[in-house]
Amino acid sequence: MIIGAGIGGITTAAFLAKNGYRVRVYEKNPAPGGRCGQINREGHRFDVGATMFMMPGIYREVFRSLGIDPEKILSLKPLDDLYKIYFDNGDTLTFSADKIKMKEQLEKIEPGSFKRSQSYVSKGYKMFLLSMEKMIGRNFYNLFQLVNLKNIPLLFKLKVFIPHYKYARRFFKNPHLLMAFTFQNIYVGQSPFNSPALFSMVPAAELTEGSFFPAGGMYAVVEALLAEAEKSGVSFYFDSPVTRICVNGNRIEKIVLNSNEEITADIFVANADLPYVYRELLPDRRASARLDRLSYSCSAICFHWGLDKRYPQLEHHNVFLSDGFRTGLDRIFREKSVSDTPSFYVHAPARSDPSAAPLKNDTLSIAVAVGHIDKKFRQDWDAIRIKTRAAVIKRLRQQGLDDIENHIKFEICHTPGDWELACNISRGSVFGSIGHNIFQMAWFRPHNRHDRYHNLYFTGGSTHPGNGIPNVLLSAKLVSERILSGR
Ligand SMILES: Cc1cc2nc3c(=O)[nH]c(=O)nc-3n(C[C@H](O)[C@H](O)[C@H](O)COP(=O)(O)OP(=O)(O)OC[C@H]3O[C@@H](n4cnc5c(N)ncnc54)[C@H](O)[C@@H]3O)c2cc1C
DSSP, X not given: OEEOOBHHHHHHHHHHHHTTOOOEEEOSSSSSBGGGOEEEETTEEEESSOOOBOOHHHHHHHHHHTTOOHHHHSOEEEESEEEEEEETTSOEEEEESOHHHHHHHHHHHSTTHHHHHHHHHHHHHHHHXXXXXXXXXXXXXXXXXXXXXGGHHHHHXXXXXXXXXXXXXXXXXXXXXXXXXXXXXXXXXXXXXXXXXGGGHHHHHHHHHOEEEETTOTHHHHHHHHHHHHHTTOEEEOSOOEEEEEEETTEEEEEEETTOOEEEOSOEEEOSOHHHIIIIISSOHHHHHHHHTSOBOOEEEEEEEEESSOOTTOOSEEEEEOSOHHHHHHHHHXXXXXXXXXXXXXXXXXXXXXXXXXXXXXXXXXXXXXXOOOTTSOOOHHHHHHHHHHHHHHHHHHTTOTTGGGGEEEEEEEOHHHHHHHHOOGGGOTTTSBOOSGXXXXXXXXXXXXXXXXXXXXXXXTSSSOSSHHHHHHHHHHHHHHHHHTO
């Protein structure tokens, strides 16, 4: 029995059903996908959260363990470029797996930087492969599998003791290049100034493995996995929020739905955000209070716009990086707010997939990283939303989209509170929710099997290995291996 039909829940369901389990999935919302959901309105199609198909090797590995070929089941289009980065002084940098293109651009910004970027990328990609083998792509059954004398050199190799930004300064001097090669930390909801250099593996994996876009958007991944799970016999129940998990001694006995229906099972898997499950569904207050003291990822305000005009100035993926990078990040992570001139990301999928918008119209999704909900701070989310929207429009105007505000037919906005409400994400910390510092990774991350209730397992971004669809797919594979082996 699985609580939640996000990527983690659906994939775990498919694994278990293929291995002979009778699986039922209860989802609070009317549709699957969670943070990888979709909105369709007036012919405009929006990916609600995830928009980038990163680390295709992990998709391949997990899909193949399910007995499916991602290349066959998803219509994957390789993108020529990863994303275009726009700086405040008007300079741009197109991040591309094409080395000639990268060389031309980097050398103009900082002579000699191309060679150093190659070294940064190859070192980062080695860290990615090593961490996949030793840390991210495996289960941990006890502390000593991570903390032992043999692993000390590993931790140095994985650069867990040096902050990402400081490490990047060994390779780049130009502040724009430093931003361009470190901002990707935001994908896991953290600042490059106080997260380990291990995360240089993210831009490295992007530049090494390239970028793809599934026809139909990222929701095509949800649909493909859902079809596979249903084909293997999984039953999905939507509009079925779980309100309580009932325990008996050291075991979970049943769950209760908001209709008061009680569901019994031998094994329970929670895909819903792990701290939320401990806090709202399980009885132990102390365990929940411990989780509350952990560090949480940042949140995001997203604007989805249906436009009656298309703007050729934008590429498929666009990243606007503002000067005052550190101050902007401090506003998010220290002040739990957002900068007056925030960095942001624009998804404009109709360039690669015309079905995302009506002809000559455009579908844009804007994501701005902001602080998570924190009662210790005075956070007026309405005011923050209005301020952020104005700053985004101002920056887009500077980029030549002068009349954009007049062409927005409709807008859908998600603030941290909306994320919390829609998917039960603690504090609206959508990139985790639990943060990814070294003391909250691998064995130290909340475990994918409950320490006391041994028939309760966890899958998804807030357990091992972490957030982002590739990690969540791995989390489903790892927890399924755990259930199948009984460990
Ligand atoms: C703005 C944004 C941009 C992102 N961009 C990317 C990207 O480009 N690439 C990428 O790889 N990743 C990206 N991500 C991250 C990615 O979307 C998530 O890591 C992933 O979707 C999380 O999946 P999950 O299964 O862990 O959790 P969720 O998607 O949160 O699924 C959990 C499910 O449980 C359900 N649930 C909760 N409580 C209950 C209950 N009581 N009863 C029943 N059901 C319940 C929820 O409704 C939800 O459907 C992004 C996320 C956001 C928010």
